[in-house]
Amino acid sequence: MERKGNLMTHRPDIKVFDATLRDGGLVNNFYFTDDFVKALYLTNLRAGVDYMEFGYKASKDIFDPAKFGPAKFCDEEWLRSVVGSNETGMKISVMADVGRCNLQRDLLPKSESVIDMVRIATYINTMPAAIEMIEYAHSLGYETTCNIMAISKTNSADVDEALEMLAASNVDGVYLVDSYGSLFPEQIQGLTKQYLEHMEKAGKFVGMHAHNNQQLAFANTVESCSMGASFLDATVGSMGRGAGNCAMELLLGFLKNPKYNLTPVLSFYGQYILPLKEEGLKWGYDIPYLLTGKLNLHPSSAINFTKEDRRDYAEFYNELFDME
Amino acid sequence: MERKGNLMTHRPDIKVFDATLRDGGLVNNFYFTDDFVKALYLTNLRAGVDYMEFGYKASKDIFDPAKFGPAKFCDEEWLRSVVGSNETGMKISVMADVGRCNLQRDLLPKSESVIDMVRIATYINTMPAAIEMIEYAHSLGYETTCNIMAISKTNSADVDEALEMLAASNVDGVYLVDSYGSLFPEQIQGLTKQYLEHMEKAGKFVGMHAHNNQQLAFANTVESCSMGASFLDATVGSMGRGAGNCAMELLLGFLKNPKYNLTPVLSFYGQYILPLKEEGLKWGYDIPYLLTGKLNLHPSSAINFTKEDRRDYAEFYNELFDME
Numbered sequence: 001m002e003r004k005g006n007l008m009t010h011r012p013d014i015k016v017f018d019a020t021l022r023d024g025g026l027v028n029n030f031y032f033t034d035d036f037v038k039a040l041y042l043t044n045l046r047a048g049v050d051y052m053e054f055g056y057k058a059s060k061d062i063f064d065p066a067k068f069g070p071a072k073f074c075d076e077e078w079l080r081s082v083v084g085s086n087e088t089g090m091k092i093s094v095m096a097d098v099g100r101c102n103l104q105r106d107l108l109p110k111s112e113s114v115i116d117m118v119r120i121a122t123y124i125n126t127m128p129a130a131i132e133m134i135e136y137a138h139s140l141g142y143e144t145t146c147n148i149m150a151i152s153k154t155n156s157a158d159v160d161e162a163l164e165m166l167a168a169s170n171v172d173g174v175y176l177v178d179s180y181g182s183l184f185p186e187q188i189q190g191l192t193k194q195y196l197e198h199m200e201k202a203g204k205f206v207g208m209h210a211h212n213n214q215q216l217a218f219a220n221t222v223e224s225c226s227m228g229a230s231f232l233d234a235t236v237g238s239m240g241r242g243a244g245n246c247a248m249e250l251l252l253g254f255l256k257n258p259k260y261n262l263t264p265v266l267s268f269y270g271q272y273i274l275p276l277k278e279e280g281l282k283w284g285y286d287i288p289y290l291l292t293g294k295l296n297l298h299p300s301s302a303i304n305f306t307k308e309d310r311r312d313y314a315e316f317y318n319e320l321f322d323m324e
Numbered sequence: 325m326e327r328k329g330n331l332m333t334h335r336p337d338i339k340v341f342d343a344t345l346r347d348g349g350l351v352n353n354f355y356f357t358d359d360f361v362k363a364l365y366l367t368n369l370r371a372g373v374d375y376m377e378f379g380y381k382a383s384k385d386i387f388d389p390a391k392f393g394p395a396k397f398c399d400e401e402w403l404r405s406v407v408g409s410n411e412t413g414m415k416i417s418v419m420a421d422v423g424r425c426n427l428q429r430d431l432l433p434k435s436e437s438v439i440d441m442v443r444i445a446t447y448i449n450t451m452p453a454a455i456e457m458i459e460y461a462h463s464l465g466y467e468t469t470c471n472i473m474a475i476s477k478t479n480s481a482d483v484d485e486a487l488e489m490l491a492a493s494n495v496d497g498v499y500l501v502d503s504y505g506s507l508f509p510e511q512i513q514g515l516t517k518q519y520l521e522h523m524e525k526a527g528k529f530v531g532m533h534a535h536n537n538q539q540l541a542f543a544n545t546v547e548s549c550s551m552g553a554s555f556l557d558a559t560v561g562s563m564g565r566g567a568g569n570c571a572m573e574l575l576l577g578f579l580k581n582p583k584y585n586l587t588p589v590l591s592f593y594g595q596y597i598l599p600l601k602e603e604g605l606k607w608g609y610d611i612p613y614l615l616t617g618k619l620n621l622h623p624s625s626a627i628n629f630t631k632e633d634r635r636d637y638a639e640f641y642n643e644l645f646d647m648e
Contacts, residue, residue, distance in 0.1 A: 214578075215574060219543030264638075267637070290571075313591070318587075
């Protein structure tokens with residue numbers, strides 16, 4: 001399998017996907033101001049972003065609405081308060097986690113909703129439940145993806161099985177998700193090939209969602225893209241759980257398609273993202289995330305280390321060996 | 325040219341090169357405390373680092389010793405106050421810039437010095453002067469390298485010419501230096517091949533010195549390494565000019581040779597590097613460096629933007645187009 005495109009040209013199949021509210025919401029329990037959300041929507045429109053994810057479609061039976069901002073639930077009226085009927089070329093996405101939502105109750109038929117895409121997030125062992133959700137959302141008229149999380153913890157044969165199940169489903173695309181930020185570009189290359197081998201013949205796309213634990217989120221996104229992944233997740237200022245994601249400003253700085261425009265994202269960063277950091281919200285590359293990434297562990301212990309303002313990195317590294 | 329080694333094995337030819345005092349010295353005018361320098365020396369010994377660069381061998385005729393710390397000049401007595409006679413397996417390096425030093429006066433014969441290696445930094449247009457310095461240092465008994473800076477601004481035919489001159493010289497190795505942090509892994513792959521084609525037949529090694537403007541310093545170092553570069557520069561906490569360098573903690577976390585040990589570097593980071601940041605020293609990835617890297621410009625304007633605590637990133641981006 002050859003690289004697709006080169007550093008001078010652009011590939012029309014590429015879609016830039018903004019996940020700032022969704023992955024970034026994991027940092028602040030989805031408490032974004034309406035002003036923030038509207039400004040991000042306008043920024044993404046001006047920047048030429050193809051898809052904007054507004055958050056999760058989480059069940060209010062499981063998550064108390066008093067403890068989370070509206071992006072956790074993405075009610076139709078909240079979405080419309082931001083986007084109206086979204087008469088734009090940018091599509092709107094929400095994420096639904098297996099086991100944490102009630103799509104039968106909470107998802108309207110596509111004809112009654114401004115949502116265009118539902119992304120189903122799953123671990124590999126709940127693939128049948130994920131496919132059931134995909135088929136349901138598809139039957140309502142939505143575009144769908146399956147985001148198989150924590151791929152660095154799964155074995156290759158299981159991945160092949162899951163990809164075959166998805167190839168036979170009505171899903172539109174499948175995401176390679178490096179939840180722990182532990183994969184290297186060489187591994188991303190191999191995994192992207194593996195995903196494409198199953199998906200291309202079924203007419204489905206492959207996406208990439210990276211985490212920045214080892215400062216490889218951008219490099220891995222570029223690598224996956226150059227091997228043929230076409231849906232590329234990014235967040236402004238890398239805002240996302242733990243070490244955060246591929247930065248939108250890096251991705252738009254890299255892509256050569258003249259439809260993309262970096263300037264509005266730079267303005268949004270200065271006006272809306274930097275103040276969040278100054279208020280004390282913490283995310284982004286730091287030593288503890290490097291360590292969980294290197295050891296292929298969930299970032300939760302690193303998030304705690306960072307919240308506690310600990311600085312005994314060597315001791316933390318030693319503690320992590322007990323968790324492997 | 326195939327990749328050398330894989331992610332599970334280790335290559336015995338790899339040398340880890342700590343440039344914290346030298347590139348980091350550009351952040352604080354080389355004012356490191358003796359305690360810092362001694363602790364870093366011990367850290368590097370415990371971590372299994374192969375070479376430690378103590379700073380520049382700058383001429384005191386050109387740089388006022390009252391305005392810089394001792395790592396700017398690397399006098400023999402200062403080096404010995406830290407390392408004694410350095411009865412260790414770790415080698416000691418200094419850097420000499422073309423046009424900014426007086427090696428005839430300031431470099432002792434190797435038999436009288438604890439220095440093992442002299443790295444000659446040059447732009448491609450001063451290659452004859454660089455080779456004269458290389459031959460002089462070689463004649464005194466030192467290992468030498470040539471670090472060709474700002475390679476992203478040179479054309480490929482000129483690089484070939486320079487590499488042929490170096491292949492015919494007594495230099496021990498040649499460094500690929502991405503001074504502006506503007507190169508992508510795909511480009512690093514091609515450049516590393518180009519360097520190796522000239523150097524391998526002459527029995528010389530290739531090294532990699534990366535900058536982190538686009539969060540690619542580590543990815544580019546791994547890429548260059550996997551293509552056959554063997555001398556890998558890193559700095560603790562990425563400390564270095566502008567966006568800084570490949571982080572030592574990322575590099576040691578990646579390398580599989582059991583001689584390398586990450587733990588002492590983590591301790592040093594918490595005890596010595598974090599306090600520098602807290603005192604207000606600024607370096608490391610940030611939006612303005614991304615912009616100069618993307619536009620293949622010297623980081624000086626980004627360094628000024630950062631010092632002035634500006635946050636009008638979009639305006640800065642617009643200003644930069646006039647500098648291209």
